Amino acid sequence: MKIAIASGKGGTGKTTLSVNLASFLAEQQEVILADLDVEEPNSGLFIRADLIHEEDTFKMVPDWKEDQCTLCGECQKVCNFNAVIQLGKMIMVFPELCHACYACSELCPTDALPMIPKKMGKLKHLKNNHLHFIESRLDIGEEQAVPLIKKTQKYISEQLNGSYIQIYDSPPGTSCPVIAATKDVDYVILVTEPTPFGLHDLKLA
Template sequence: MKIAIASGKGGTGKTTLSTNLAAYLAEKQEVVLVDLDVEEPNSGLFIKAELLREEEKYKMIPQWNPDTCILCGNCQEVCNFHAVLKLGEQIMVFPELCHSCYACSELCPTNSLPMVPQKMGELKHFNSGTLSFIESRLEIGQEQAVPLIRQTNKYVEECFSEQVIKLFDSPPGTSCPVIEATKDADFIILVTEPTPFGLHDLTLAVETMRELKKNFGVVINRHGIGNDEVEKYCSAENIPLLARIPNDRQIAELYSRGELLYKKIPGVKEQLDLLIHHIEGLESAGER
């Protein structure tokens, strides 16, 4: 079972929900939490676990071989991303602009741009009892999250059996990294706030999930502030409302210190139970 936790914009409580849900589920079963918000992975600030493994992750980029290059400029011409430039008598490659499409390399008449691996980030694998935690972090200056997300998903697939429940903390927004992070999930939890901003960003996220033909539900964070427009929207659109995490200044304070909530705030635990109940329903429906 793969569950992605996503939201239309940043700062809605996506990471808070992911980490609390993971830790709570892990009290009863084996769980893996994967932080796919590779540009700003913050889940690790809330999870205390032991580092098991560390891997460098690479993407393929062209590397210029001046000895065989005839300076025809074909590479510069075929690169739609302006990642290869001919500067006088030399060819320069800009790794962070490169999408690893291989066009320059494979279309070079003298094979002077072989593809070589370049470090784009790091994957870390932590463990604490039944809870495993995988975090990938993009190197500063690297702009493309998608390849790292793809490789992280692959790592998780190879490391854990089908039975293990997998939670994916996705990047915010509705752009390519979110699509990459959610497209293989069996179910998606959209986290939002009951405010006009929250509703607006939720509608965008819902559009995206419908486009991807995904099964999804909504969790309202900071329930009690704002208004009930998100609830009305969900019921009008027939979107299941899975849980309502209460608004509480104490929650904000615990978050600011990097602490888990459900152990200290009973209301949060209750709502997580509701959410887990829904997930278990999905699982048994899937087995049937």
């Protein structure tokens, strides 16, 4: 079973609930607590566990090969995120804006934009008795949270494929990272605070 702890607004107590719920359940069964707030993970502040695995995480971005490029401009036209642009006789790639959709690379008629791995963050796996804690953290300057959230979910499904209860401490807000963190879960618990701002963002969520 997968349960996401989310909120429209930050600072409402998602992490407090996530950590306490996971710790309580782990007294009797195997539990995974995953901090998917990869821009600013902080569940780890409250978890005492041993590090059992650590790895760098990568996303794929296009790499321009000048000697193969005919400057046809197709790559710039197809990119919805302005991550690849043509400037005179140069093609410039902005990896921070790239969503790794492969469109420019696939459409390039001369294979001048092969996709290469670029480091985006780090994933840690810690364990304390029945509790597995997975934390992913974006590198400073990285803007794309969704690829790292997906990598973290993939790691969990590949490395921990038993019958665990999974608790996701989700990112705040209502944008793409929240969708990525909550779209495959069985339940979402929304946490709010007793303020007009809190109620407004709860309705958005």
